[in-house]
Amino acid sequence: MxxxxxxxxxxxxxxxxxxxxxxxxxxxxxxxxxxxxxxxxxxxxxxxxxxxxVDIPYEKFVLANGLTTIVHTDRKAPIVGVTLYYKVGSKNEPRGKTGFAHLYEHLFFGGSANVPNFDIPLEGAGSTSTNGSTWYDRTNYVETVPTGALDLALFMESDRMGALLPAVTQDKLDKQRGVVQNEKRQGDNQPYGLAEYLTAEGLFPVGHPYRHSTIGSMADLDAATLADVQKWFTDHYGPNNVVLVLSGDIDATTARPMVEKWFGAIPRGPEVAPVAxxxxxxxxxxxxxxxxxxxxxxxxxxxxxxxxxxxxxxxxxxxxxxxxxxxxxxxxxxxxxxxxxxxxxxxxxxxxxxxxxxxxxxxxxxxxxxxxxxxxxxxxxxxxxxxxxxxxxxxxxxxxxxxxxxxGLEQVGGFSGKGATLAEGxxxxxxxxxxxxxxxxxxxxxxxxxxxxxxxxxxxxxxxxxxxxGVRTEDGATMGGWGDEDTTPRKAVAKSAKAAKIGPAPRRTAPPVAPVGALAFPSIERTTLSNGIPVALARRTGVPKLVMAIDFDAGFAADALDTPGTQGLMLDMLDEGTKTRNATQIAEEQERLGASIRTDASLDSSSLVVSALSANLAPSLALASDMLLHPAFAPADFERARGQAMAELAQAQSTPSALAGRTLNAELFGDHPYAQPGDGLGTETSLAALTPQALSAAHAKWVRPDLARITVVGDVTMEQLKPLLEQSFGAWKAPAAPRPNKPLDAAVPAPSARVVLIDRPNSPQSVILAGRVLPLTGRTPGEEPLMLANDVVGNGFLSRLNADIREDKGWSYGVRSGVTQNSGPRVIEVMAPVQADRTGDSVRAVIQNMSAFPARSPITTEEFQRVTEGAIRALPTQFETNAAVLSAIIRNDRLGRPEDYYVRLAQTYRGIDAERIGGAARQYLQPNDLTWIIVGDRKIVEPQLKGLGLPVEVRPAPTGGDDATDGE
The missing domain is CATH 3.30.830.10 (Metalloenzyme, LuxS/M16 peptidase-like)
Structure with missing residues (x-):
């Protein structure tokens, strides 16, 4: 991030x-x-x-150099959240230096004197993705690590706090400047993406610390120098300006000597002057x-x-x-x-x-x-x-x-867990x-x-x-700065000093990673309601809440048997009123109960998801049952809901990434049920054709107990849960009509290497989305080598695509690839939002990186360790929340996996060698026959595509709710 x-x-x-x-x-x-x-x-x-x-007990101590450390003990899992807050943000930036706190945050990940790359050792040790963020008041850095890797994390955080500058080069600054500028372009390119600049300008006068945006102006980012980097580090990144929080499987007695060892010798920095x-x-x-x-x-x-x-x-x-x-x-x-x-x-x-x-x-x-x-x-x-x-x-x-x-207290670390809560206080x-x-x-x-x-x-x-x-009239590139650029020439801005020569830092050696315990996935109890609905429960008592999903074998793919957009609009109307409650009463009852009852859907399944306080479970289930079983589909509510769906469709088609996603499914799947738009909104024509009667018929057709499965994770026992479920859902009987069948085994079109360019004028970025249907389904066994191969290619910050196009070339804020986990045919997808003038070069870079693996560039020892042993060590951090456990159980059931799949995953990974990973890349991840969807400015992008050797079809971007699938 x-x-x-x-x-x-x-x-x-x-x-x-x-x-x-x-x-x-x-x-x-x-x-x-x-x-x-x-x-x-x-x-x-x-x-x-x-x-x-709500209670987060803690101990606090302060080192002689001013570093404040807070420790919270939570032994629920062998993991520790490491959270650092530096008390500096964009409000501390002077005129001409807007965006610099955030630019520096990016540089902080580029390696220090004794840590050439900050991400590789930690992710290899099983850390969650290391991350950071900047806003007006602070810059923060977070990672959650296995307990055995805490020493390594503290070594690395201390090295970049005390020994960063010897490793900062002009090349690193230039590359990260490019990444940040593409982050700005990506935000500016969204509908309403420029409004926040105007709001801050309207509320605060020139010079107010909250007036200029944290991302800054393009001109100021262009002007940032190595001397600026050095001054920002020495002025703001001393230990006396930092709060370190360790939360999780750690106590203060253990933590203090570790913190003293790694941070104690770092000298104090200057005191940061407050700003008004x-x-x-x-x-x-x-x-x-x-x-x-x-x-x-x-x-x-x-x-x-x-x-x-x-x-x-x-x-x-x-x-x-x-x-x-x-x-x-x-x-x-x-x-x-x-x-x-x-x-x-x-x-x-x-x-x-x-x-x-x-x-x-x-x-x-x-x-x-x-x-x-x-x-x-x-x-x-x-x-x-x-x-x-x-x-x-x-x-x-x-x-x-x-x-x-x-x-929120389920998480010990991250941007909003216990560590961040204590640090911000x-x-x-x-x-x-x-x-x-x-x-x-x-x-x-x-x-x-x-x-x-x-x-x-x-x-x-x-x-x-x-x-x-209308037509965009403002230029985001000129926005976000101090505010007086029109009247104050840049030469009047304080000049940066010449970068100083930085001597070498003392040599330090990274500590080893202690053994990491095996994943303790919660045990699953199973039962069946009197009407045949299967129930799975994973009991977790960390917080007095639970989450429940009632999943139906439907999803947006069900629209292949109905009108496109039917499933999504039908689900949206479940909280629009029942036979005995209107929509406002439904909303108010949830709020009184502290519950959230929402609908969700994917291509494969439709769901009602309930998040409830354990103390209020019975009334929360009663309300959920009424919403699910007795929707009114009143004509007035329907017209309002359909109008909002139309607005959502227009918003999706105005958003470059959403427009690309809507287009790709249809191009890859033809007449297959998966050709439906993945957002479930259908088209303007199909939404206009829907009626309340059609939604009622779809509800009767798909929302039925013989298509349902209930999964619950949280603070409740099966003895408490089952009677309440029987009371709310047990009397529900399946209709006489046979169960509907989605033809997921239908044929899909042969892969076709081509480009569909959707012309969206005035786009500072192009969104590239490429995909191909694989000869696999979600139930095909032995997917693990493919998933590990994709980890190498494009899944994660350290993947080859991201390392090349973002980190090395600076053309994008982030590039990723993924293999869908649909029940039916699976798809390899590559997503790359890139600066408009590098669209063609980015397509070439994707092709080169994918085709090189494994033929010209086999998996390295470092990559192999990261995607296998690093992934094994990271397993305990992946199931910290009830929602994560719920998703895992549902996924296993949907794909026919054993319920101990994740417990056995470590053993599975250890049985996969480099040759099998390379073989999966060779078989499934080559760029041949990818269909490329590019949403961008035709006049800038089309000339760049001429040398690719791919046929190009140009389509206009949709206007209003029009579809983007009609050719030019």
């Missing part, structure tokens, strides 16, 4: 933002905000009871408009707000969540389900250390008058600000946020337990407190932004 997109908001705020859409966002009929729980539902656990379950970055009140309302290649008009209302240590911050998070984060939010009820002026709405408080971004956004339904839409958005918000939330709204928002926080508030104070404050919120915060902060002058469909 090495991404600018990770926020410096607290883990609590992240939980709030991520819980903003607990069910499908499609419209629902309005209901009273004070509607009581439906009869028969047990009372939900109180906020105080939920808060009492508080909220700004506009002197008067401001309005701005931008035209862009977007599917619908988007109107936004924005304010800057207080930082996370302000007393109002917690109340604003909940207040904005009520406004546009809850499934039953004020904006949703009024604008989507009510007058149906919007296809989607959202509101949030994105809270940083010193300021926050308060935002409400409305995507206007096509055909609705803009003036009327803006007036209605302003009316709903003004009424909310004037009157405030109800007691029930506050309770529901608080419960949903707390439930999300509890779920220390970095931003001087208190690792700040999360607990925030949760207690949330649980104690009253409507009056929330109302007061809303009046205070949203009662100020507003910044209004409209993004209007």
């Amino acid at each position: 090495r991404s600018v997109t990770q926020s410096s908001v607290t883990a609590l705020a992240a939980a709030l933002l991520l819980s903003a859409c607990t069910t499908s966002p499609h419209g629902r009929p309005a209901a009273s905000a004070e509607a009581p729980p439906a009869p028969g539902l047990a009372p939900a656990a109180s906020p105080q009871e939920l808060v009492a379950k 970055a508080g909220p700004v009140t506009l002197s008067a309302p401001v309005s701005r408009e931008m035209t862009d290649q977007v599917p619908v008009l988007r109107i936004s209302r924005d304010w800057s707000g207080p930082g996370l240590n302000d007393a109002d911050a917690v109340a604003l998070r909940i207040g904005m969540h009520i406004l546009g984060g809850l499934s039953s939010s004020r904006l949703d009820n009024a604008l989507v389900r009510g007058n149906q002026m919007a296809v989607s709405v959202r509101a949030s408080a994105m809270v940083f250390e010193q300021s926050s971004f308060l935002n409400a956004t409305m995507d206007v339904k096509p055909g609705v008058d803009r003036v009327a839409a803006e007036a209605e958005l302003d009316r709903v918000m003004a009424e909310y600000i004037a009157k405030g939330p109800t007691e029930d709204e506050v309770r529901r928002a608080v419960t949903s946020v707390l439930s999300g926080e509890i779920g 220390e970095v931003y508030s001087g208190d690792p337990a700040k999360y607990k104070a925030d949760l207690q404050a949330i649980a104690a919120l009253s409507p009056a407190t929330v109302h007061a915060a809303l009046r205070k902060w949203l009662g100020r002058p507003v910044y209004k932004l409209a993004v209007v469909p």
Whole structure:
């Protein structure tokens, strides 16, 4: 990832933002905000009871050089999350140096004096992918390692903290500059991708630390020098400016001597001067408009707000969540389900250390008058600000946020687990337990407190932004900088000093990796309900929650027997109302219970997924049962849901990667059921043809107990679970009609080497997606050599494709390949978003890398160790969450694998030699006969394709909801 997109908001705020859409966002009929729980539902656990379950005990110590270390012990698995927060971000950048904190983060992975490559040793030791991110207030680095590799991880982190500069070269700087600039192009190339620049410019004056984007401007990135690298390192990367958190299978007694050994000799750095970055009140309302290649008009209302240590911050998070984060939010009820002026709405408080971004956004339904839409958005918000939330709204928002926080504690490391939670408390508030104070404050919120915060902060002058469909008129390359480039020539910017000569660092040797224990995959209990539905349970008691999936043998491939888009729209309507509950009641009951009940689908299966607090399992299952078994498919709800599906389709076809994905399936599969668009949205024509009766018929046809399987992972016993499942689903009987059969053994077209170029003008990047159907199905045994071969070629940061096109050439933010795990025919796919002027060169590079393996470039010893022994050591880190275990069990059952497949995987890998991996690459991963989909600017891309020796078909990008599969 090495991404600018990770926020410096607290883990609590992240939980709030991520819980903003607990069910499908499609419209629902309005209901009273004070509607009581439906009869028969047990009372939900109180906020105080939920808060009492959240605890992350820790010990803290500080070395003589100022390094702060926090240790949290969690023995659930033999893994340790290693989290480092450097207290420096883009807000610390001076004029002319925007984007540098993030550029430096990328350089931090390029090797240090004693570690030529940071990723190879750690991934070879079984670490999760090492990663980092930058935002306004901080730069962080994370990895989760087997306990036996902790010493190695600390050695490596300390080496780049204390001995990075001798290894930084001009060549490394130039390559990572290219990667970062392609990350910027990738973000700018998305629909609405330029709006965040305009929002920050509108809210903050030139020079405010939160005004310029973390990704920076192209000109400033071009101007970064080795001297800048050296100064940034020496000014900001001293141990006294760092918080290190070790969380997991470790204790402070063991950790302290290890930290002293590796970090103790690193000298202190200078103290980082604080910056003034508080909220700004506009002197008067401001309005701005931008035209862009977007599917619908988007109107936004924005304010800057207080930082996370302000007393109002917690109340604003909940207040904005009520406004546009809850499934039953004020904006949703009024604008989507009510007058149906919007296809989607959202509101949030994105809270940083010193300021926050308060935002409400409305995507206007096509055909609705803009003036009327803006007036209605302003009316709903003004009424909310004037009157405030109800007691029930506050309770529901608080419960949903707390439930999300509890779920987040499953992970010991990563960007949002226990390590990040403790680190952010220390970095931003001087208190690792700040999360607990925030949760207690949330649980104690009253409507009056929330109302007061809303009046205070949203009662100020507003910044209004409209993004209007049309030709893009703004250039992202010139955006994101300091803001006075037009009036301040670059020569006025402070000159960089000449790079200093850096002497060699003391030699240090990496410690060995201690033996890593075998994977302890949870045992699986199985039973069958009285109506024949099989049930699998993996009990895990780490958090008082569980996740359950009811999977049906349907999926988007079922649309081959119906109208394209049927399965997706039918599933979307399961939370639009039942025979006894309307959509708002469904949403409100979930929020009161702290539950999330959503639908999901792939090509092969359709699912209802329930995430519930263990204490509220019975009412959560009762609600899920009603949604699944008794959908109303009311005509008014159907029309609203179909309109939103149309908007989703337009959005997908405006997004380059989504458009490429929609196109590839049809090109590869012809008349096979897998020719359906992988997003399940069908086409504009097919959506227009659907009716409520068609959805009801599809529900009866596919949502039936003899096509179902239930899988549960979490804090519940089979003795508790089975009676509740019987009560909710046991009386459900299969219809008399025979089970439908998807013809997955149907013939597919012969592979065809060709290029389909979809012309999308004004695209700074091209999205390349290539694929070929393999002579394998998901149930073909012996897939492991192929998967390991793909790990070498394109799966992961260290793969050959990524190492060449991203790391060596700097043409892309990331390149990957993958082999699908469909039940039917499998596909090898390669995805490469690349800068537009390197499209043809990138296609050649993909072909060269794939064809070279193994004929001209067999697997190396290092690669073999990484994809076999490294993967074995990494197994314990892959199943840390209930959701990961759930997915593994479902995948094994769907593909006919034994339930101990992952336990036996280590032995399987050890039985695969380099010759078998090379043989799989030779047989399945060659670039011959790949079909290439390229979404980009024809005038730039087409001339680059002439020397490839491939036939090229050019198609226009779709407009509105039109399909992209019609030839030019």
